[in-house]
Amino acid sequence: MNPGIWKLGDDPVDDRPTFLAHALAMSLRHGPGPWPDEARTLPDVPPPAAEGDLFVPGVVMDGLRSHHFDIAPDALAVTEIADLLDRLALGVPTRDDLLRLHERASEVPALDVADDLVEQIQLRRLPRKRIRDLGRHLAEHGTRRNAVKIGLVLIGACGDERDRDLLLLLGSLEELTLYAAVALANTQPDRQRAMYELARRVRGWGRIHAVERLRGCDDPEIKAWLLRDGFRNEVMNEYLAHVAATSGDLYSALLEPDVDDALLDGAADILTALAQGGPAEDMSDYEDALPVVGRFAELLADRRPTLQRLRGLLNVRDFVLRESADGSPWPADDIARLRRSYEERLTEPRWSDLVLAHLSDPRDADFHEATWAAGSLRLPVVPRLVARLEIDPLDGFAWWTAIRQATPVEAELLCDLAARLLPLPDLANGPGDIYDIGEEYAPDRALESVVGGLDAFPGVGLPLIRVALGNRINRLRRAAVNALAAWPADAVPDEARDWVRRAAAIEPVEGTRAEMLAFLVSG
Template sequence: MFDHALRLHRETPDQPLRRGGSPCPDEEAHRRRQRPKAAGGGRSAGRGVALLLDAHFARGSASPGELAAVCHDVHIPIHPDEHITAAAERADGRRARETGRWLVRHGTDRCSVTLELALIAAVGTADDIRRVQTIGLLSDWFGPLAAHALARLAGGAEAVAWLAERVTGWGRVYAVHTLCRLDDPVTRPWLLRRACDGDFLNAYFVGDVVRTTGLHEAATASHVDDEIMDHAGRILLVMTGSSGMGATLSRYPHAEAVLAAHLRHLTRTEPSAGRYCTAASLAGNLGEDGDEGSIGPARRWRHHRDGYLSLLARDDWCGVAREALAAKDPGILWLVETAWGRRLAAFAGRPSPQSSDRSSPQ
């Protein structure tokens, strides 16, 4: 499992793993295997694992491989568990640590590696950071424990930020939540500039990000860089569709100030396909067809929406959007497939690309 993550990481060392690392080497076996259910629920979920660990460490001659062989007999939680932590701490620290390290390096399935992460989270040291980061890249399964394990180590906040930059989906949710909880000044600039990657799951942590970073103060400062404001646009966009998941624009106390700052910044910066898509999506989501649960009454945002529409109608912004369409930019292609996108000044009266393809001679 570790070798699988490491090989994929070397292909894209500064980006998430291709397809999130799927399929994992144990995919077929994991799908076929009948997994034990948790005994009880909630805070009782890890009791079976704790008993297994107690029995294993009570036998001085028991090898890590023997523990790996019986991992499938119990339910192993993928989130931190107090019973597993207590069992690891009851054992000899050095032996528990070496067992965890062996399992992460040689474990061939997600059950044994999950147990490894739980052991490292309890008794690991800074020497474990790189191996935890590597296996944590398979973040849909290992993300919660990897973020938890890294957070408790010296230099943990930076280690979690490294992981957060290289995971998406639920893995990013776990990592960003952890960074916001740690609230380390060293990683606050990353949260301010890069936490939201545009995935709809960003809604689960967007409220934590704006509170931790003091986004409104940064966005309304006299000097603010493009990266902060581009990220502010993504944050605002997430908030226009986050009802039922996280902080919404209608309940964000600094919404008007940050929207105004974002729009003001866009009016004096170079247009790009990404900025066009963000501004266009904001204009659409702030209108009557927006999600009322996220934005409340659309009339509240009319001034900001009109400002975005005016910006999008400028010749330079229209030109960039049309060039991006010709270059088949994915964001622009998606935009012009929507009824809203085709009403924008840059694309008014144009058929969608799919319609054009269907009408082209064969």
């Protein structure tokens, strides 16, 4: 840097790879995105967590905090970063000051400073061109995520259409999508098309951040995409279902004379998400819900049955049933009509035939989906679940469903099956209080799925309960005590009380020990 000349150098800030280099490498290998999971291993990723620790990626924290928590601004960090920007933008930039900016920006969560930092730039009337250049310097040379995010914030405050390619490239990293999306919205004349391009490059929280900024769009291509694919994401479709239904105008699309399969399947998944409710607007917030759910049932009258469409039917049916019971704002006559329509559609043999066909092969890729549907259609499935468990003894969902749909005779058979298929001697491996995340805990979770359903079968599964009382997972020990507590006193043998007494003596979790002692006192 020459004295007296305002110019930013290209020297690296440290010896780590930059986020830009990482994004360029992913783009060269895999195209514009979405990129495979290797893209999520970022240049500043922390070392592997110690056993028992949980590492929550920043993209997840930013998503959760921006949607579900108030952001507490860090006034001190804002002032310090703004002072560095002031010094750099109004004086002759030095390498040391650039390094200080990168270091200070990297130390604070970007969400805690972004809005107030933009306000400070405006209040101090810092030169926009130089702030843009500083933003690009952080974005292009940054080796730590928060520094790069703040670079994108600066571009969003003072950038222009020339920054489009950089924003799209860095925004293709899910960690940075939120900040790139805001910057694109603030800098691009064709805001909708830029956001559309970014949204298609990501599939997790990044998809959510980008699609939320397409709310109210009027581009026919984007509206059609929202209804068929745009709402889909790796977090929860519930976050974007309402945006898609309203901004994509689902009702008008379903009234078209030729509704294509992709649109029908999109409608099934959108209505499923709206009916289930969750972290965003749901069916009760959707003005066109009543005519849309009616039209959906009509369209399925002569269309090919699939599990995806059946899931939509079942979820909407269940929603309508809840509305009947809870006093819905919908007119009672309309609710009764919808209820009849959905029940009639679901009694058509083609739906149960579809489910049973998938369940006939225990290796079917959609076996779990068919199992759930079978329960909603009240189809007997325990023998088919036994066949599944014979080839996959660690299928916790199969155990969970089987024991809860079993007759008393079937429950005894399932407990015998669990004793034969699960490594019971290895599961008396506690007590403890650990996170059961990872494949190594699959046997423990399978046992929990069975024991958790034994409260309905007095006297059944005692060998499983004995093992469960000594397991390393606290939740499983509690399930064992709860099962015994739910049985009539004469169904609990004295030896089972002795098991609980010995377990309580060494139980490390106070609440679980209290439950064990309460059970012993009650008997």
